[in-house]
Amino acid sequence: MQNLFKIYRIMLAESAAFHEKEGNSQLATTFRLIQGKLRDLLNLKENREPVVAFVGLTNSGKSTLLSSLFGDKVAPACNRPWSSVPVEYRYSSQYEINAEFSNTIETSAEIFDSPDEMLAAIEKYATAKENASTSILYAKMPSELLKDGLVIADTPGLGAATAAGGASHYASLLDYLPQVDYIFWVIKSLQGITKVELDFYNKFLQGRCDNIVVNCFEEFSLEEQKEFAKVNSTALPSRFNWHFVNAKMAMRGKNNNNDEEIIESGIRDFEHTILNLSPTEKRLNYLNNSIIKFFNDLQRFKRNRKERMFFVEHRRLQLMHELEKYSETNDIIEAMRNSIN
Ligand SMILES: Nc1nc2c(ncn2[C@@H]2O[C@H](COP(=O)(O)OP(=O)(O)OP(=O)(O)O)[C@@H](O)[C@H]2O)c(=O)[nH]1
Ligand SMILES: [Mg+2]
Incomplete structure (x- = not known):
């Protein structure tokens, strides 16, 4: 799953740069903010000594x-x-x-x-x-x-x-x-x-x-x-x-x-x-739910936007490809997939 998150974060960073170049600075800022949020959530999930x-x-x-x-x-x-x-x-x-x-x-x-x-x-x-x-x-x-x-x-x-x-x-x-x-x-x-x-x-x-x-x-x-x-x-x-x-x-x-x-x-x-x-089980569940919510929020936000290209396409395709290879399925993977579909 680490690899999927890694590609996802690269995709967010590249999308921020893309929208900046296109002159859509508002969306670029949003991408940078959500990239930071995902990083923080993942750090907390990894950290056994917060x-x-x-x-x-x-x-x-x-x-x-x-x-x-x-x-x-x-x-x-x-x-x-x-x-x-x-x-x-x-x-x-x-x-x-x-x-x-x-x-x-x-x-x-x-x-x-x-x-x-x-x-x-x-x-x-x-x-x-x-x-x-x-x-x-x-x-x-x-x-x-x-x-x-x-x-x-x-x-x-x-x-x-x-x-x-x-x-x-x-x-x-x-x-x-x-x-x-x-x-x-x-x-x-x-x-x-x-x-x-x-x-x-x-x-x-x-x-x-x-x-x-x-x-x-x-x-x-x-x-x-x-x-x-x-x-x-x-x-x-x-x-x-x-x-x-x-x-x-x-x-x-x-x-x-x-x-x-x-x-x-x-x-x-x-x-x-x-x-x-x-860093208990209860806390980990809470953080997992926060990550699912993160992807769901992003999916909703994407639906409400009219951009022809929301995520950078080649990276989105790479992520789709990786997701197809990924055999295990869980709520986080499902929410991640929905957010880029
Ligand atoms: N009356 C009262 N005094 C307090 C309370 N909390 C702290 N003090 C007093 O305020 C002073 C400063 O408290 P500290 O806990 O050293 O403050 P600090 O934020 O750690 O200060 P620095 O280490 O310099 O950043 C001390 O003399 C404490 O006794 C409180 O709830 N009531
Ligand atoms: Mg002190």
Whole structure:
């Protein structure tokens, strides 16, 4: 099936170039967009270790939110630009870290007895506290959330270019972003989306992120949440899933086994959202259905267009030919065939 997808993607790219040359730039843009969408879907399907990253303004509470998800303080937080390099959290039966550096090919591996000890090491390698030359840090720990293979990443904040180390934090974030599968954009409830955040979104996140987490520094009723999402949506070019979490309250609730606080903090819903991204059978089925839907949408779109040539013909014929040779048939193959017929 790999080969079929490969030809299909080439066909989309060549069709984009063809329509561009014909002066049909609108259709060329559409082809480029759908080519990117198919690439993303296929990447997610292949990836057995998808990376979910929290991205956003410095001090919006990304590290605090990450700790509150796990219910253990494992991500260093501070009220100044703090996380300096990306930290990826994966599953293991014990607490471990592995650091890579920009000035040596040596790596550093350590094992710990407790999350507190691991936290201290992460603080040493991945924050503004010490001037470490770390380029990326891998942390491992026994968390149910990570058991199916999901990777959760804390990233350095943006918007602190003038603070000490701020520029290097930003550079490290930009360097890391291409490796991320799911971006969760973390903003603060105290202020709406600022210009710095919006500019960053337009430049680096557009088309790659449809989840916003509002870290609620103060109490937020359901009505206030709705209003906040409505007001802030006006500046945004696409639709988002909005998640409201009070990270500090979640942490406190989990530490004290206080169910009322845990529920009120919104962390349970957010845990489900994150857990649903795990590379499980269920997720794979969902992605397969998304690919079928992709082909069905394209088929409908093609029917509604009047172009004499929609796909580049010689490539379409090659794909038809390959499809005929392909003995196994399934819903994806069927939908692919229908989309080019
Ligand atoms: N009151 C309140 N304070 C919070 C909350 N979340 C984070 N904070 C505080 O905000 C400050 C910044 O939190 P961090 O988690 O370090 O923020 P960050 O986004 O990781 O910042 P960088 O690593 O610099 O990008 C810390 O002093 C936190 O204690 C919250 O939900 N409520
Ligand atoms: Mg941080």
